[in-house]
Amino acid sequence: MQQRLLRILQDLGYSLGALDMASSIAKARARLDTQRPALTLVDLGLPDGSGIELIRQLRASAPELCILVISAWSTEDHILAALRAGATGYVLKDRDDMEIAFSISSVLRGGAPIDPFIARRILELIPAAASAPEAQQDTDMGEVSLSTRETEILHQVAEGLTNREIAERLFISRHTAECHIKNIYKKLAVSSRTRAVNEARQRGLLP
Missing domain, CATH: 3.40.50.2300 (Response regulator)
Structure with a gap:
């Protein structure tokens, strides 16, 4: 292997x-x-x-x-x-x-x-997760914790910057920027930049 x-x-x-x-x-x-x-x-x-x-x-x-x-x-x-x-x-x-x-x-x-x-x-x-009490789901909304770097990158995403532009602005490699964005997606349970920004705003992670 x-x-x-x-x-x-x-x-x-x-x-x-x-x-x-x-x-x-x-x-x-x-x-x-x-x-x-x-x-x-x-x-x-x-x-x-x-x-x-x-x-x-x-x-x-x-x-x-x-x-x-x-x-x-x-x-x-x-x-x-x-x-x-x-x-x-x-x-x-x-x-x-x-x-x-x-x-x-x-x-x-x-x-x-x-x-x-x-x-x-x-x-x-x-189906089992969807049947959880709504109150528990509301509680989960406040449990996402982003690192300082992830928060910084999320703000850049909200500005509409591409992965390459984010990497250049923060002096990191493009692969590192992409991995940070992937981690943000995972923590917010989303699969796109638009959804990440919307979800972050709903959770109070973005203005």
Whole structure:
């Protein structure tokens, strides 16, 4: 699988020097002590534990990081645990190279790709969530917390700036800006810039 991913990433334009692989959580943590990746591809079934703990650690240390799970595990518990820990997207290993490459590209553009099989599993949970008391839903409206950088970028989005313009204004890479916007989408439970701005205003996060 490592060799397969190396080939896919090289086809996407990455040089071998820009890529690194770790076969366990311990080795990944050692790499992270000296490196700050823009994108991580994480499996859940690792020799020394669950990748979910690694995802949680990655998200805590780098809120803007793009984290894509590529795993054979497709149970509801594993899927939801990974997404709650901070995974950006989730794709199954048995997808072909083109589908995995598309998911990687989508994450880097600020998207949150979810494997179709997994998306169906998540949709099955919606009826239960929709039946929650309205009062609880109202309470949830105030629970979104954006970082200082995310708030700053959200204001730029509200001004109508593109990802490239935001990156130039804030002196960050375009990929970093896109990852921040993706995190904003996730926290606000939206899928577009217009909805993000509208939702933020409803929550009092924007004037």
